Amino acid sequence: MSGKLFEIVTGPLSSDEAARRVAAPNVGAIVTFIGTVRDHTGDRQVDYLEYEAYPEMAEPLLAQIGREAQERWPSILKVAIVHRTGHLNIGEASIVIAVAASHRQETFAACSYIIDRVKAIVPIWKKEVWADGEVWIEGPRQPDPATAGAWAGVTPFKAARQ
Amino acid sequence: MSGKLFEIVTGPLSSDEAARRVAAPNVGAIVTFIGTVRDHTGDRQVDYLEYEAYPEMAEPLLAQIGREAQERWPSILKVAIVHRTGHLNIGEASIVIAVAASHRQETFAACSYIIDRVKAIVPIWKKEVWADGEVWIEGPRQPDPATAGAWAGVTPFKAARQ
Amino acid sequence: MIQVSVRLFASLREAVGQKELARQVQEGSTISDLLGALMREYPRLAQAARRTHTAVNHQYVPVETVLRDGDEVALFPPVSGGAVP
Amino acid sequence: MIQVSVRLFASLREAVGQKELARQVQEGSTISDLLGALMREYPRLAQAARRTHTAVNHQYVPVETVLRDGDEVALFPPVSGGAVP
Numbered sequence: 001m002s003g004k005l006f007e008i009v010t011g012p013l014s015s016d017e018a019a020r021r022v023a024a025p026n027v028g029a030i031v032t033f034i035g036t037v038r039d040h041t042g043d044r045q046v047d048y049l050e051y052e053a054y055p056e057m058a059e060p061l062l063a064q065i066g067r068e069a070q071e072r073w074p075s076i077l078k079v080a081i082v083h084r085t086g087h088l089n090i091g092e093a094s095i096v097i098a099v100a101a102s103h104r105q106e107t108f109a110a111c112s113y114i115i116d117r118v119k120a121i122v123p124i125w126k127k128e129v130w131a132d133g134e135v136w137i138e139g140p141r142q143p144d145p146a147t148a149g150a151w152a153g154v155t156p157f158k159a160a161r162q
Numbered sequence: 163m164s165g166k167l168f169e170i171v172t173g174p175l176s177s178d179e180a181a182r183r184v185a186a187p188n189v190g191a192i193v194t195f196i197g198t199v200r201d202h203t204g205d206r207q208v209d210y211l212e213y214e215a216y217p218e219m220a221e222p223l224l225a226q227i228g229r230e231a232q233e234r235w236p237s238i239l240k241v242a243i244v245h246r247t248g249h250l251n252i253g254e255a256s257i258v259i260a261v262a263a264s265h266r267q268e269t270f271a272a273c274s275y276i277i278d279r280v281k282a283i284v285p286i287w288k289k290e291v292w293a294d295g296e297v298w299i300e301g302p303r304q305p306d307p308a309t310a311g312a313w314a315g316v317t318p319f320k321a322a323r324q
Numbered sequence: 325m326i327q328v329s330v331r332l333f334a335s336l337r338e339a340v341g342q343k344e345l346a347r348q349v350q351e352g353s354t355i356s357d358l359l360g361a362l363m364r365e366y367p368r369l370a371q372a373a374r375r376t377h378t379a380v381n382h383q384y385v386p387v388e389t390v391l392r393d394g395d396e397v398a399l400f401p402p403v404s405g406g407a408v409p
Numbered sequence: 410m411i412q413v414s415v416r417l418f419a420s421l422r423e424a425v426g427q428k429e430l431a432r433q434v435q436e437g438s439t440i441s442d443l444l445g446a447l448m449r450e451y452p453r454l455a456q457a458a459r460r461t462h463t464a465v466n467h468q469y470v471p472v473e474t475v476l477r478d479g480d481e482v483a484l485f486p487p488v489s490g491g492a493v494p
Binding site for chain 2: 024
């Protein structure tokens with residue numbers, strides 16, 4: 001992994017490495033979120049996942065989500081979001097988020113906001129592969145201001161061009 | 163670091179290592195909290211910190227806090243809390259908490275609860291050392307049911323013996 | 325006529341069998357027009373693309389958006405980066 | 410007389426100049442009695458121990474707790490593991 005704050009990568013993720021991307025002498029609290037591949041979805045046994053991304057669009061959207069979090073919680077000093085694509089086995093991390101601040105108060109809410117937004121608007125897809133089949137997991141609907149989850153009011157859309 | 167879930171250690175901390183302590187095939191979300199040494203407290207410039215613990219009492223209390231979190235949020239599968247003691251330089255981690263669940267919903271609240279409780283009841287102290295002096299930082303008061311912070315109602319006290 | 329590139333992802337990519345296409349369309353065409361033409365060309369896309377998301381030059385835009393020469397159009401299913409947990 | 414060990418931490422440890430003491434006290438003595446005796450023995454402890462927390466055998470207990478033979482008594486300032494952030 002490089003030192004970029006918002007990145008789509010193909011290799012293994014590390015929360016220590018993500019924490020280093022947001023570290024600074026005035027930082028006293030870092031919250032990280034690690035999304036890992038579960039062996040099941042509901043009652044279905046999962047063999048592995050395949051993640052696919054549209055990196056040229058995903059990385060700017062990750063950066064936008066970082067800015068949104070800092071606007072909502074100005075105490076947040078730095079955010080890093082790294083998403084992995086390709087074949088991921090059970091237990092491997094698909095995403096690592098790191099949120100840094102001088103004091104911890106707002107770091108948890110900001111990190112929770114960020115993972116919700118990533119799942120709502122960033123063009124990344126996953127295919128579940130089982131012993132006897134596979135399926136692309138689709139999000140619930142087109143992201144829009146009314147359907148961006150618990151954090152409504154922030155839209156990923158630009159005004160339509162004419 | 164070893165594989166213990168609740169531990170006072172003297173060497174460097176790693177959030178990846180803490181996350182591995184709580185990893186399992188049915189885990190899909192891990193939240194970690196990393197407390198790091200800031201270069202300042204208010205307007206005071208800090209050189210380094212000295213952490214001291216009462217390990218025989220601290221480790222069982224860390225385990226108790228883990229159990230409290232799992233009682234409050236039954237979706238939490240596993241908790242690890244590792245605190246470092248001794249001389250810590252700016253930027254080094256003094257505590258790492260890892261909270262694992264199948265789904266992320268309650269992981270942030272549980273992790274926030276845990277760090278608040280650690281600071282309220284676990285016998286660990288820190289001394290701030292500056293260029294021209296030092297001071298032991300003291301918590302606000304004796305921990306008791308009414309003063310355990312935002313999570314009142316859980317007391318660290320056993321009934322007084324007669 | 326104007327020239328656009330089309331990026332396809334996930335189930336839509338599999339339905340078409342390609343990651344990227346180059347197409348010429350009439351000036352004034354919308355994404356909707358382009359999508360309709362592609363569905364006629366790739367019948368399996370019609371199945372997969374019931375809930376297609378649309379972006380132009382890395383920005384989400386409505387399907388009514390008018391295309392311009394050189395646009396990079398992206399067609400993909402609802403994002404699931406993913407969904408749960 | 411009964412025998413107890415005393416563990417001291419942070420500012421209290423520095424005030425006494427030792428991590429651990431062994432003391433004999435009268436049967437029926439409380440932590441409060443022990444602390445009073447130690448403050449007379451170590452005048453600097455009286456300064457440092459204004460807000461002493463007390464534990465016996467790794468459990469927080471009130472200062473009124475009666476000591477038993479073999480108890481490990483701990484005296485320490487409010488915990489700060491730490492305070493901020």
